[in-house]
Amino acid sequence: MMLFRFPLPSINLRPPSISLNSTAVFRSLFMANQHRCDSQKTHLDKDPKYLENYPVPLSPPLPAISKDLELRRAMSASSKSSLFSLSRSDVLFEDEWLIALNKPQGVYCETILASVPSLLNDSSNEPEELGTQSKKHELHLANRLDRDTSGVILITKSHKVAAKLVKAFTDHKVRKTYIAFCVGQAPNWKKITIKSGHGRSKFGAWRVYAARDVGRLLPGGSSIKDMETLFEVLSVNGKEACKDLSELDLVVEEKSLIEFDGNKFEVLVRAYPRSGRTHQIRLHCQYLGISIRGDVKYEGVYEWNGSVYDGHQLHAESLSFEHPVTGSPIVVRAPLPLWANKVILLGKKEEMGPK
Numbered sequence: 001m002m003l004f005r006f007p008l009p010s011i012n013l014r015p016p017s018i019s020l021n022s023t024a025v026f027r028s029l030f031m032a033n034q035h036r037c038d039s040q041k042t043h044l045d046k047d048p049k050y051l052e053n054y055p056v057p058l059s060p061p062l063p064a065i066s067k068d069l070e071l072r073r074a075m076s077a078s079s080k081s082s083l084f085s086l087s088r089s090d091v092l093f094e095d096e097w098l099i100a101l102n103k104p105q106g107v108y109c110e111t112i113l114a115s116v117p118s119l120l121n122d123s124s125n126e127p128e129e130l131g132t133q134s135k136k137h138e139l140h141l142a143n144r145l146d147r148d149t150s151g152v153i154l155i156t157k158s159h160k161v162a163a164k165l166v167k168a169f170t171d172h173k174v175r176k177t178y179i180a181f182c183v184g185q186a187p188n189w190k191k192i193t194i195k196s197g198h199g200r201s202k203f204g205a206w207r208v209y210a211a212r213d214v215g216r217l218l219p220g221g222s223s224i225k226d227m228e229t230l231f232e233v234l235s236v237n238g239k240e241a242c243k244d245l246s247e248l249d250l251v252v253e254e255k256s257l258i259e260f261d262g263n264k265f266e267v268l269v270r271a272y273p274r275s276g277r278t279h280q281i282r283l284h285c286q287y288l289g290i291s292i293r294g295d296v297k298y299e300g301v302y303e304w305n306g307s308v309y310d311g312h313q314l315h316a317e318s319l320s321f322e323h324p325v326t327g328s329p330i331v332v333r334a335p336l337p338l339w340a341n342k343v344i345l346l347g348k349k350e351e352m353g354p355k
Contacts, residue, residue, distance in 0.1 A: 055197070055216050055224060057207035058255045059287055059298075066296045073106070073311060077147050081111040086119040092152060093332045097161045097325050098142075100332040103153040105311050109144050112153055138162070143169065143319070146279065148294070151178070151316025151334040156324075164324035169276060175320040178271040178281055179234075179340050181313040182290035183301050185258055186265040190245035191232045194284050196252035198227035198277040206279045208287050210253045229284045230272040237266050238346040258289035264301075266293075268343045270317070281314060313339050 084107055093100040099120075103112055116139055140162035142154040156162040168174050197209030202219040214226045233241035267290050271281045282298045285291055291300040294309030302309060318333045336344070 054202065054218055055199075055209050055213040057199075057201045057209055058196075058252060059208035059283060061201070061203070061207075062205050062297055063299060065302065069296045069302065073148065076310070077106050077108055077111075080107060081114075084111050084115060086112070086115040088119070088122075091119075092334060093330070097157055098154065098323075099157065100152055100154050100319070102334045103145055103150055103316075105148050105150045105337070108147055109141055109153060113139060113141055113155060116155055142166070143174075143276075145316055146282075146312075146314070148311030149178075149314045149316060150337055152319045152332050153316070154319060154332070161324050165321075168321055168324065172274065172276075173321065175318075176273055176276075177317045178273070179315045179317050179336065180269050180271060180281060180285060181293045181339055181343065182267040182269060182285055183264050183293050183304060184267065184288075184290035185260055186236050187233050187241075187267060187288070187290065188245065189233070189248045190241055190243065191230065191247040192250055192288070193228065193230045193248070194250045194252065194288065195226070195228045196284070196287070197224040198275075198280065198283070199224040206277075206283060208252060208283050211251050212253060225277060226275060227277045227280055227284070228274040229281060230274065231284070231288070232270045232272075234268040234270055235266075235343055235346075236268075238343055252287065256287050256289060260289070266343070268340070282312065313337075315340060 086101065090101050091099065092102055099116065101112060101116075103109070117137070120137060137157040138159050140156045140159070142156050142162065142165040143152075145151065145153055154165070156165055165174075195211050197211055197213045199207065199209055199218045200220065200222060201207045208227075209224045211226070213224045216224050218224060233245075235241060269285075269290070271284075273280050277283075279298070282292055282295055285295075286298040286300075291298050292312045292314050293304055294300055294302065295312035295314075296302050300312055315337050316334060317336070318331060320329070320331045322328070323330050
């Protein structure tokens, strides 16, 4: 039997340089792509046969405001990449096979990956012999976070370990928790498990689809995947969520029927994604009527209580998995960001009451 080995794709680890010209090119490419998508939308909207052939997304299209704001955020993150560097304080876990880092908001995963060699080769932090070995590392991202999502990012140091972790993620053997600051309707549940379909609409945006549509084809040849998240309410307006509320199971089959009564609440939730779809938590929060603060792409508030938010407030709190080499249980936690700590501290003060 002949065995074929396919090399994993390599990644250029040199941080990109940003200039006025490159920023202008970035903007031109972004706007050209938007124009192409808008033109495609106009054409396809006039083709009823096209609309009949594919499943109908149940979450709304991207808000008009998101185009300019997302462009501004993308350009800001690209500019940061030329100046970004890691320090030892960013390391959450490390051994000879893995390194876990605390990714800040507004920085791309590729920028983090490109900064790792300098961190590993820093002779002031590592013995000389380890510094020499680190130059030979084959670095790969084991998980990815959105540009504005902060928290745990895991990087492997060899092709073999990367392949094992990819399989662990694919087989849902890696447990993840996230913290999200949402604004919307006060939930009538303490915990909820939401199951739906997930896929790209005909205009390229990620959308929620009915669970019954899982497996059906979408434009471009992709198919709808299953998507499942467990949410737990931690606080509403800074106060601990009512423990008497029920635990619900929701299988998505129609558009969200949540109606706002004019009042919006600040809702802190912990999310346990049981699948790993792109923008999964953000999409499910939107469907539940509690879009993440700052998440303009999925109807999150851009301005709130006199403040403007330059990114969504979602934090990858922890990763739990079996070590791909030693088999030992590993739990990696990232410190909570300031916005989450403020809410949690406020809740504790409420519990204690006046002295």
